Amino acid sequence: MPVEPVLERLAQRLRLAMAGILARRVVPERSGALLVASLDTAQRLDLARTRAFTVRAPSGRRYRIGVGTVANVEAVGEDGEAYYRLCAAPLGLPTPAVMLAQKLMLETREAEFLAIARFTPIGAPAHTAPAREEAASTPAANAQRREALAPANPG
């Protein structure tokens, strides 16, 4: 039996475990273990380094989930720049459980998450910044943003 694939698998497991130990320092609550277990190595390292990790939704869009329960999700471009802050979460859960819920929803039920979330634009360059009333998180403005972010083939 070749040794190299076995060693590579062991190294992968070790990297995953080490990243998990680092990530657990950021989310020490009981539900942090469940969250960290659901993350891959890169996400665990991201969480440990930046207190956030990135998920890719079925539409191909990327979302950054930060440590928190309110307005802690950002829609990010390929360059990693955030352009909307999204606020949607289950009520009354500890922080890691909220983050896990958001991760699972965005990975599999993105359209449903977007339909519920409140949108706040961030980081828009001055020349493209929407007018004040447009930028406000009104139901009409949110509906427009949902349409812009909605997956081409929801579900």
Next chain:
Amino acid sequence: MGAMNEFLVLDPSGHTTTEWDPASREQVARARAIYEALVRRGYRAFRVEKGAEGRMQERFDPREKETVFVPPIHAG
């Protein structure tokens, strides 16, 4: 008794785990009842594998080792 399957329901304590034996007809029936009651209350079910993306679960499947239930989400 074989390997147990698990439901993990996210709640204010983090999560509550319910174990059930997929080889026991009685326990599978009880697990199905729990699953359907949660879905009726708006919970979403996900299959979760360690270190991988979650997978949506549309209906009860007694072969699933681990299912995570997420309460309904609300706009903040």
